[in-house]
Amino acid sequence: MAERLxxxxxxxxxxxxxxxxxxxxxxxxxxxxxxxRGLLDAVARLIGEYxxxxxxxxxxxxxxxxxxxxxxxxxxxHRVRTAVPGGTDVEDTPESLEPQVxxxxxxxxxxxxxxxxxxxxxxxxxxxxxxxxxxRPVDVVTSDRDLFQLVDDAAGVRVINTAxxxxxxxxxxxxxxxxKYGIAAAQxxxxxxxRGDTSDGLPGVAGVGEKxxxxxxxxxxxxxxxxxxxxxxxxxxxxxxxxxxxxxxxxLAAAAPVVRVVRDxxxxxxxxxxxxxxxxxRERVEALGEQWNLxxxxxxxxxxxxxx
Numbered sequence: 001m002a003e004r005l006x007x008x009x010x011x012x013x014x015x016x017x018x019x020x021x022x023x024x025x026x027x028x029x030x031x032x033x034x035x036x037r038g039l040l041d042a043v044a045r046l047i048g049e050y051x052x053x054x055x056x057x058x059x060x061x062x063x064x065x066x067x068x069x070x071x072x073x074x075x076x077x078h079r080v081r082t083a084v085p086g087g088t089d090v091e092d093t094p095e096s097l098e099p100q101v102x103x104x105x106x107x108x109x110x111x112x113x114x115x116x117x118x119x120x121x122x123x124x125x126x127x128x129x130x131x132x133x134x135x136r137p138v139d140v141v142t143s144d145r146d147l148f149q150l151v152d153d154a155a156g157v158r159v160i161n162t163a164x165x166x167x168x169x170x171x172x173x174x175x176x177x178x179x180k181y182g183i184a185a186a187q188x189x190x191x192x193x194x195r196g197d198t199s200d201g202l203p204g205v206a207g208v209g210e211k212x213x214x215x216x217x218x219x220x221x222x223x224x225x226x227x228x229x230x231x232x233x234x235x236x237x238x239x240x241x242x243x244x245x246x247x248x249x250x251x252l253a254a255a256a257p258v259v260r261v262v263r264d265x266x267x268x269x270x271x272x273x274x275x276x277x278x279x280x281x282r283e284r285v286e287a288l289g290e291q292w293n294l295x296x297x298x299x300x301x302x303x304x305x306x307x308x
Contacts, residue, residue, distance in 0.1 A: 005134050006052035007127045009142035011060050014039045018097045027292045032096035036104050037297040044300035054272035057108050058126040059117035062088045071254040074201040110285045114272050118265045128261030131157050151185040181214045190223035193259045205248040276306030
């Protein structure tokens with residue numbers, strides 16, 4: 001089997017799983033397990049369809065990193081339940097999802113799936129680092145279009161986009177990004193900085209929507225080129241666009257590093273290899289599934305890991 005690394009945007013996946021399955025799925029102690037079951041079923045399906053040899057569940061050690069909020073204080077601010085000065089802000093998470101998160105991490109570990117995070121960084125940054133340093137093709141599984149910036153045909157990096165659900169997966173390559181936006185994948189982060197993303201509290205440049213942002217990047221190459229053209233009355237950029245970019249110069253300087261995923265974290269050595277679950281390890285996984293009423297979800301992952 002050809003080697004292939006799969007990187008999971010884990011939190012995005014378990015949030016979608018939580019909302020996709022009924023909250024009536026519970027363990028004997030009353031703990032909801034719909035997010036756990038849904039995530040495991042998604043993992044089993046992904047392994048079965050895309051046959052990765054290696055897999056990492058990338059983790060948000062801080063879903064709202066301090067260095068990003070120092071640049072853009074409004075970054076994800078609308079999703080904060082409780083601010084924790086100097087610590088990790090508490091995200092506004094459904095009450096019945098919260099106790100499932102440590103169970104998800106425990107179950108993935110029992111299945112031999114590496115769970116990797118980095119202090120004061122998001123899963124996106126872990127994904128960016130592992131994808132950049134990979135020596136094999138990479139599939140990034142996410143519903144977040146911000147990770148389109150990692151797509152690289154030459155390096156074999158593509159996005160398995162689950163935004164429309166597991167039954168309508170879109171495999172995103174450079175051709176797909178070009179068709180959707182009229183720009184290269186390498187230009188996506190600068191395009192996204194101009195456009196903004198209200199779901200992350202990033203307003204973008206006032207008066208510049210997706211079409212205009214794509215056109216500016218296509219015409220001027222990158223964000224620096226757009227800013228330089230805005231400062232040059234002879235650049236050919238319209239007066240209106242120039243005024244909008246000039247007015248947003250400070251915002252763009254702060255937002256650009258917030259939007260770009262980090263690609264050079266020191267993650268150390270990570271054992272990413274998938275292996276069949278056998279012997280006492282299989283017994284432990286099955287016992288965990290029994291204890292938490294995970295139904296057939298654990299068994300489906302175990303089978304996917306050893307499809308003989």
